[in-house]
Amino acid sequence: MNLLFVCSMNKWRSPTAEKVFRRVEAVSARSAGTSRKARRPITIQDIRWADIICVMESKHLSRLRGDFRGELLHKEVHVLDIPDDYQFMDPELVELLLNSVQPIIDP
Template identity: 45%
Template sequence: MTNILFICGKALMRSPTAAAVAGRMGHEADFAGLSEDADERLSAEHLAWADVIAVMEKAQLARLKRRAGGALKGKRVVCLDIPDRYAFMQPELVELVTARLSRALR
């Protein structure tokens, strides 16, 4: 089974939605945020647990690489390229996550 960690800014809308979608697809999933005021801040434990790390935006990918560096070694890291304009479990977000995640995991 693949452990997928979804990362966005504050872990409020996109990454929790993505984790729920991935769970429905049969994956183990968790989420975290890069911001200091994130509901669930990214930790070393998150990174150690994950087989795949999916960020929502290219800027977050760059920030993750700067912050986590060596902890990403051996991990598959993908960018879903999903902008921050959706509500939690918004149908359009669910569709977008489903399509992009399926493509990213091929």
């Protein structure tokens, strides 16, 4: 299963999610940002690669729809509702991610 995590700048939330879920067996994870100034800006190849896309906030989904509407038509996308209040690998962020994403990958 290919999981793509998306936030704005690809600095804290999505890289944390990538690191956490890379440890999960049978899961490949990567992260990207919606901003053109992101550490790793999202590409069409990222969208095509992903089986499931997890965005941190609704604004990220809106940005993806604006930039990749056709590519998202048959993609499973989830809004995690995780605000930009955490640093990389913050234990509270890790717990939020696990609680939000585990039910998506283990229904």
